[in-house]
Amino acid sequence: MNERRDSIYAVINLGSSYLSGLLAYKGSDGRVEPITAHRIPTHGCIRQGCIHNIEEAARLISLLIDRLSESLPDGASITGVYVGLECRSMHAETYLASIQLGEDGRIVTQDDLKALEDEVNQAKYSGMEILSVTDPRYRADGKREYTPRGVRCRQLEATYQLVVARQNIITNVEETITKRLGLRLLGIIPTPIAEAVATLTTEESALGCAYVNIGGGTTSIAIYQERLLSALYILPLGGDNITRDLTHLNTRLLESDAELLKLQHGSMNTSVSKTLQIEATSTTGGQSKTFSQLDINRYIDARVREILKNVISIIDEAGFGANVPKGLILAGGVTRTDYFYETLRKLRFEFREARLRRDVYAEGVSPEFVEEYASVIALAWGAKKEGVSYEVLPLETLMEERPEPAFSTIEPSRPSPSTTSGERLEGGYTFHNQTDPLPEEYAGEEEESREESRVQRPSWISRVKDQLTEIFDTGEDD
The missing domain is CATH 3.30.1490.110 (Dna Ligase; domain 1)
Structure with a gap:
């Protein structure tokens, strides 16, 4: 490899709805400097975070690699990748x-x-x-x-x-990346952990919180205390369930049409007028169809509330209800649903929208790009081995300047229903690099809160669970 070249890291996230890929440099401070990023619909070859159809997954990942490679300098090629995983059994x-x-x-x-x-x-x-x-x-x-x-x-x-995670899921990843595509599998990184480590503040992870990503096929719950992971759960629920619900409207729909209807007209606002109608055109052509906006919103509101109730119940029943005073940090495509956060504010509990910390990515990266590609930026932040190799080039070529990172001109793709750190290296697995000890001011508070939790449960967990059971939050028109 040409020693004069900067290291370039290649990461791919296996989302249920989309495959996302990123090429990036890293600055001397470890911040990710994106070169290019792309995403491709999975068309069902990945289900609930697991590779279901190996041949189709290999074809789509190969296409993604080709698109990423277009931004590489002459003589460079992608030879190894990190893979982000968020599967049901994890x-x-x-x-x-x-x-x-x-x-x-x-x-x-x-x-x-x-x-x-x-x-x-x-x-x-x-x-x-x-x-x-x-x-x-x-x-x-x-x-x-x-x-x-x-x-x-x-x-x-x-x-x-x-x-x-289940061995057969890992085997499918290895079969796809190494045997079908001939790439080095540099590591399999649990995506929820990579995202949480790149998102949570010191206060949140020290005092206790739950990082929740509601994606297309799964919902992940990573609970942190004392700045360390305390539990991880993956629910087989997400935006895909909302899509399937919408196929059962009064006028039946194909899943592709229901997905488009969800993205273009979906909302959790159940206070809209009963008479409000919207028109939607099929992805296969043909006559447009008319739907009640209130019916659409009720389906979406009911399913999202169910997902949130499951999240709250798992945290409570696992014994962490008293240990997440900083509440929920919410990410994923479903959280982009219209009126999502307005609905949560009615429940009156601690939460915030997840955003990568500013020490994770370089200056000049647009907020839209960071939001769209948060998962792969977080994966790249945890990457240790470069994934791009260079041919030996003539001396005059070596004197040329490296290409500037292209992140300033990258346009994010349209919002999707799902956006989704440790690493499993070729010879085994490694520990997370969380070297900073817990600050003393948090250590004392955490010990006191743990003692209090033995005698008194917090009120917000049980209260929010009760409120979420009211599936249809009807407005004045009802």
Whole structure:
């Protein structure tokens, strides 16, 4: 490889509705400098985040690679990619490792921490593959320690979260990328984790929150406490369910027509007039059809409320209801539905719209581009190995300046129903780089809040669950 060239990173996100790809440089500060990005509809070859049809997926990914390659300099080609995954079977397993340091105790050394790391590296789950391992939560003699090295204790414990997915899903990814396309699979990154790490503020991840991405085929819930992942859940619900609901309107629709109707006229506003009518034209041509706007909105409102109620219930039933005082950080195509946030404000609980932090991407990248390609920017931020190789070029060619990143002229594609960090490298998996310890001011607050949670549950979880059961939030016209 030509050492004079800058490293270029290539990432692909396997969304249920769209395949998204990005080529990017990284600045000296680690910020992502996009070169080009594209997205292609999956047409059903990826279902609920899993590759369903390997041949069609390979064809579409090859087409995506070709489009990305058009922006590369002469002599450069994409040879390896990171793949972002958000599949139905993905979840976090809690793993507890511990070592005894003698009856009288002794000072914890780096070798002790390495022994705990080696133990978790040997973990196995039948039929599953480990994609990433979080940094651990340490306890010395049962007391929380953020930096245990140098502390004297008798027993040292480390609790890890291992993100796993079914082996056959990983096999399909490897078959598609390496065998069908001949590319190096540089890593499989859990997309929800990559997005959360690139989105959450220090306060949110330290005090406790849930990062929720409502995409096309799945809804992911990543719960953070003490700046570390505490749980991960993937629900098989998303924008595709709304599309299928709309096929059952009084005038039956094809799914392609229902999808277009959702994108062009969908809203959660159930206070519109009963007499308001809209016209929609079929994607296959033919006569236009007339629909009640209120009927469309009621279908959408009911399904989105159901998804949100499932999210709230999972957080509560998993025992985290008292530990997410910063509420929900919401992302994904469904959250772009008209009147989505207005509906949430009626429920009166803590939430905000997810946006990548400014330290993740370079200056000059348009907000529209960041919103449209947030998932692949987050994946590129966590990438460690370059994915583009160069031919050996003549000396006069080496003296030419590198092409400027093209992100300033990239136009985002139309909004889609879904937009969706650890990494699984060729030889195994690695730990997240979350090196900063929990700030002391948050550490004390977190310990106090955990003690309080044992005797009192917060009111907003149960209240919001009750409110979400009122499926049709009818207006004055009703």
